[in-house]
Amino acid sequence: MGLNRNLPIPLHYQLKQILLEKLNTHAWQAGELIPSEQELEAQYEVSRAVVRQTLGDLVNEGYLSRQRGRGTIVARKKIAFDPSSGIELNGDQHKHGRDVLGWRLIERVCAEVPANAAAALNIAANTKGLRICRLRLAGDAPLGYHIAYLPERWAHAINPNQFEQGDSLAYLAQLPELQNARTLRTLEARLATPEDAKLIQIGKGMPVLYLERTLIAEDGTPIEFVTAAFRGDQFKYKITM
Numbered sequence: 043m044g045l046n047r048n049l050p051i052p053l054h055y056q057l058k059q060i061l062l063e064k065l066n067t068h069a070w071q072a073g074e075l076i077p078s079e080q081e082l083e084a085q086y087e088v089s090r091a092v093v094r095q096t097l098g099d100l101v102n103e104g105y106l107s108r109q110r111g112r113g114t115i116v117a118r119k120k121i122a123f124d125p126s127s128g129i130e131l132n133g134d135q136h137k138h139g140r141d142v143l144g145w146r147l148i149e150r151v152c153a154e155v156p157a158n159a160a161a162a163l164n165i166a167a168n169t170k171g172l173r174i175c176r177l178r179l180a181g182d183a184p185l186g187y188h189i190a191y192l193p194e195r196w197a198h199a200i201n202p203n204q205f206e207q208g209d210s211l212a213y214l215a216q217l218p219e220l221q222n223a224r225t226l227r228t229l230e231a232r233l234a235t236p237e238d239a240k241l242i243q244i245g246k247g248m249p250v251l252y253l254e255r256t257l258i259a260e261d262g263t264p265i266e267f268v269t270a271a272f273r274g275d276q277f278k279y280k281i282t283m
Contacts, residue, residue, distance in 0.1 A: 045086055053088055054095040060086070061096065065105055065116060072118045076106065107275055110245075117275060143185065145206040148175040148241075152194070159191040162256045162267040172197060174213075176205060177241065178272070184242040186250075186272030196265060211257070214266070219259040226256045229279060238271045249274030 045056045064070050077085065082093045097114055100106040107117040155163065155171040165171070174190040188210060192200075199217035214220055230252045239246040250271040257266040 045088065054092045054099070057082075057086055057088060057092060057096045058099055061100060062105070065100075070116045072116050074116050075113050076116060078113060104275055144179045146177040146179055146184075147205045148177060148187075150174050150202070150205070155191050158254075159267045159269075162254075163191065163193055163264045165193055170194065172200070174205070175241075178270075180276065184273075185276055186270055187238075187241045188268050188270045190266055190268045192266050193264075210268075211266075217265070219261075219263065219265060220257075222260040223265060224258050224260075226258065228254045231274065232271075234271070242271065242273055244273060251277055251279065 045053055045060075047053070049056070061076075070076055079090060079093045079097070082088075082097075083090055086093075097106060101108060101114070104117055106114050108114050151173050152170055153173045154168050155165065155173075157167050159171075160167045160169060163171070171194055172190075172192045174188075174192070176188050176190075177184045178186045178188065196214070196217065199214055201213050201216060204212040204215065208215075211220065232250060232252045234242075234244055234246055234248045234250045236246055238244070238250050239248070242250075244250075251274055253268070253270040253272070255266075255268040255270070256264060257268075258264050
């Protein structure tokens with residue numbers, strides 16, 4: 043399959059369809075380095091500008107990923123999670139034949155709760171609470187992070203042995219108030235902040251999926267407030283209505 047310069051179709055679009063065919067037929071495998079810009083120029087007899095526009099489109103659409111010092115690689119299929127399925131992320135991935143995801147504890151401290159968390163937890167600003175920061179791992183690499191804030195009243199129910207195991211709430215599993223609790227989530231696309239970039243090892247300004255989650259007991263008492271960010275090139279949410 044080659045380019046047809048007699049068609050009224052832009053060359054970068056034609057080249058994009060050729061490369062998509064390679065990706066869809068697995069001629070290029072996930073994680074594999076694709077030919078360089080110079081090689082693609084020579085193979086398809088197009089300009090550097092055409093190649094760069096084509097690759098830029100495929101990167102923006104999640105098919106390819108650029109790695110500094112290495113080149114352009116085939117992006118791995120995004121991890122998809124549907125919170126309405128009733129299956130936690132670990133179980134969801136196992137169901138689809140993927141390795142179970144893990145956690146890495148970064149810190150567990152008593153600290154002042156920031157204003158947005160205090161409002162969600164219905165406590166006074168600058169109140170001391172528990173701050174638990176964990177990385178969500180895909181293999182050994184960070185996929186995202188959770189920063190959880192809890193009022194100190196729940197400290198007795200925390201099981202620290204579960205910080206790096208199970209689903210995101212495994213460490214609170216013995217809390218009676220967790221039964222019949224409900225969850226409020228907000229999702230937002232944003233560019234990685236310096237903190238995001240440092241925690242999940244991506245470049246500042248790269249796309250991330252930002253999440254805020256409030257866990258509320260059946261009687262209306264807030265239990266936990268979480269801020270989280272996930273790599274936009276590797277993770278997506280599915281919502282079933």
